[in-house]
Amino acid sequence: MSGALPWPAILTGLLVGYLLGAIPFGLLLTRLAGIGDLRSVGSGNIGATNVLRTGRKDLAAMTLLLDALKATAAILLARWWLGPEAGLAAALGAILGHCFPVWLGFRGGKGVATFIGCLLAIDPRLVLAFALVWLGVAAATRYSSLAGLLASLAAPLAAWFWLRDAQATLVLAAMLPVLWGKHHSNIARLLAGQESRIGPRG
Secondary structure: OOOOOOHHHHHHHHHHHHHHHOOOHHHHHHHHOOOOOHHHOOOOOOOHHHHHOOOOHHHHHHHHHHHHHHHHHHHHHHHHHHOHHHHHHHHHHHHHHHHOOHHHOOOOOOOHHHHHHHHHHHOHHHHHHHHHHHHHHHHHHOOHHHHHHHHHHHHHHHHHHOOOOHHHHHHHHHHHHHHHHHOHHHHHHHHHOOOOOOOOOO
């Protein structure tokens, strides 16, 4: 049996993931609710955190859920249709689509919810690893952004040391520059000691 990768399936999976990942649910939900263009609110981001700044907790929760599940759906569809390698390619495509959607001038969200959706489809145990690190860092520092960044590092480590899955490790590691790059402003504020904390001040 040849060890060659099924490149047509991989590229198709990448495209499927990108197209589903690029659906801007935050933007669509706020427009349907009559709020207007989410990009004119707060940070201008299309993710759940910025939706929350509109005062609509229900829309923020729905955005968070849909931004995660669009990645899960893309991976499961590509895996069922084209095989496991295509499923992993769809995971990378979903992150790229969410963070750089072609129909929004490649200006999308930060990708954390979509990343979690990828973990859920690849192996639910990766969500557990992410959650444990997030909760630990958030409890110790009260920085949500720092918790998310360090939890994202835990995912490929868990895929390697816990699941022994080299392909999943590689794909998850490839997502990290995208996630961290989209959080450049948060990283700058963390380094300057100006990032907002979770919970009451003092």
